[in-house]
Amino acid sequence: MLKNKHFKLLGICVLILIALTVISRATDSITVAKVNAEPAKRGVLTQRTTVNGEIDASKKQYVRGTTAFMVEEILVGQGSAVEAGDVLFLLDLYDVNDQVEKIKTELDNLDLEIRKMQLESGGNNSAVNSARAELERARADDEFNKSINDGMQMQADKRKIEDAERKLEEATKSSSKNNIDIEIKNNGRQAKKKEYDEVLDILKNEGKILSPIRGTVGEIFVTQGETMKGENYCTVIPESAHYVFTGKINTDDAQYMKTGSFANIALSGKSRPIVNLLIKSLARDEDVATVIVDLPQETDTYPGQRATLTHEQRSEEYRNVIPLAAVRGSEDDYYVYIIRDVSGVLGVQKTAVKVSIEVIEKDKQNAAVEGGFQADDLIIIRSNKMISEGDRVRVQSSEVTF
Numbered sequence: 001m002l003k004n005k006h007f008k009l010l011g012i013c014v015l016i017l018i019a020l021t022v023i024s025r026a027t028d029s030i031t032v033a034k035v036n037a038e039p040a041k042r043g044v045l046t047q048r049t050t051v052n053g054e055i056d057a058s059k060k061q062y063v064r065g066t067t068a069f070m071v072e073e074i075l076v077g078q079g080s081a082v083e084a085g086d087v088l089f090l091l092d093l094y095d096v097n098d099q100v101e102k103i104k105t106e107l108d109n110l111d112l113e114i115r116k117m118q119l120e121s122g123g124n125n126s127a128v129n130s131a132r133a134e135l136e137r138a139r140a141d142d143e144f145n146k147s148i149n150d151g152m153q154m155q156a157d158k159r160k161i162e163d164a165e166r167k168l169e170e171a172t173k174s175s176s177k178n179n180i181d182i183e184i185k186n187n188g189r190q191a192k193k194k195e196y197d198e199v200l201d202i203l204k205n206e207g208k209i210l211s212p213i214r215g216t217v218g219e220i221f222v223t224q225g226e227t228m229k230g231e232n233y234c235t236v237i238p239e240s241a242h243y244v245f246t247g248k249i250n251t252d253d254a255q256y257m258k259t260g261s262f263a264n265i266a267l268s269g270k271s272r273p274i275v276n277l278l279i280k281s282l283a284r285d286e287d288v289a290t291v292i293v294d295l296p297q298e299t300d301t302y303p304g305q306r307a308t309l310t311h312e313q314r315s316e317e318y319r320n321v322i323p324l325a326a327v328r329g330s331e332d333d334y335y336v337y338i339i340r341d342v343s344g345v346l347g348v349q350k351t352a353v354k355v356s357i358e359v360i361e362k363d364k365q366n367a368a369v370e371g372g373f374q375a376d377d378l379i380i381i382r383s384n385k386m387i388s389e390g391d392r393v394r395v396q397s398s399e400v401t402f
Contacts, residue, residue, distance in 0.1 A: 033352075033385045035393045037339055037378040043321035044314050045363040047256040051291050051309040053247025055267070055301045058294075060218050060235040063088065063209060065228065066195040067103075070095045072207070074224045079302050082211040082236065089222065089233055091207040100203055103196045110189045117182045127171040135164035211236055218303040235303070243301050244280070245293040247309055254289040256313045257282055263293060268306040274299065279311070315361055318368035326381045327359060327367050334359050337380040338373050339393060352380060354389040 073090040076082060142157040202209070211217075218235035222228045245265050257263075259282045266273040274295065281292040291309060295301065322336070329335045335356045342351040357371030373379065378395065380387070387393065 031392075033383045033387045033391060033393045034396045035339070035352075035383040035387070036381045037395055038381065039376055039378060040320035040322050040369070040373070042317060042319055043366070043368075044317050045321070045361055045366055045368060047313045047315070047363050049249070049253060049257055049311045049313075051247035051249045051254075051311070053245055053291070053307055053309065054303075055243050055245055055295070055305040055307055056303050057218060057235075057237040057241045058244055059241045060237045060303070061213055061215075062235050063212065063233040064231055065198070065209070065233055066231060067099055067199055068228050069099065069202075070227045071222045071224055074220065074222065076217045076220075076234075078217055078220055080217040082215065082217060084211055084214050086211045087208045088211055088217070089209040091202060091209065093203075093207045095227075096199060096203050096207050099199050100196070103192065103199060107189065107192055107196055110185065110192060114182060114185050114189065117178060117185060120178055127174070130171075132168055135161070135168050138164045209233055213238055215239055215241070237303070242297050243295040243299055243303075245277075245291075245295060245307050245309060247291045247307075249289050249291065251284050251287050251289045254282065254284070254291070257289075257291065257311050261311065261313070263309050263311040265293060265295070266308045266310070267301055273310070315363075315368070318360065320369050320371075321366050322369060322379055323381050324362055324365055324367050326379050327357070327362075327369070331359075334369075336369075336371065336373070337387060337389070339378040339380065339395065349392050350395065352387050352389060352391045352393050 070092040071089055072092045074088075075090065076086075076088050082088070138157070138160040142153060142161055145154050145157055146152065213236055215236045215238040218237045220234045221230050221232045222234070257279065259279055261279050262276050263279055264273045264275045265277055277293050277295070279291060280294050281290070283290045283292075293309060301307075326336050327334055328337070333356070335354050337352040338355050339350050340353045341348050342353075343349075355371050355373050357369045357373075360368040360370060362368070380393070383393070
């Protein structure tokens, strides 16, 4: 009976020990941080710069128009090959005819206004001549009176000269203003005459807008069925032109790029990038850098196509390269946590130890560092909870890819 009682007590003790072990391990798994860690490695950093931009032709000719017309039909599309004289657009002939009449009336009115101003200018010139003659008479009278009065000037003569000078100045200003107004009006007439000639040519061509050169249609600025809003119908790219990438980026982000270095360009809608292209120009203007790259002559693209340039610069080889996630602190106090075996009342424990470091260079993923750690020290890359110096840790994995 007593023996059975002893066995029962022993069983209870074993169960208590098991329970305490389970509780201890559960508590330990909650309180001890799980970390990924590995030693620093030799390696290089890659400075990767991305620039968004678009494609344009190295040269192009605008098909211009000075008058807004309703576009009846668009006969070409972007990328269409055209010969000089090919029809690009058809305009509404009624609209064109109305514009011819309207502009002709405006020209006639301008001619009348200029004629009127010229007549007024003749009167102004006469007023100038009259005022100048009056001034000369006043001065002659003044000289005569001085000669018979021992050189003394009479107040009446002085006032007469001043009045004549004022009248001459006013007449001269009026005449000059009128001449300037005539010149401005003549310039306006010349522009209107140019517009009239262009519209008349369109009317003679039965509303057809023709290509001025042989080449490829670029941007189209008009919409079929609508009145054109700008001054240009489209652009035509000559056969001798090639395509260029142009993009803008913050000057600080462009610090690793330079003219003559190589870059890759991915065109929107294309699966394969164009590789090993030379950066032709890198112009910095205050906070913005403009990047220009020539594309190969045979590139299948078009003006306005979106594109992304990628540039990579590899650094020298560094002795200690670690993932950027392992670097803690700020520029004034960078540090990492390494794992050391520390003896205590519970025995040897893996513990996080803070080590100051100097960051030599970094890219978007890794950093080259120097500090007070050994080549085989495990550096904590990440953890499942916040850690501080002296915290116990448990290493989950040391497989970190650079």
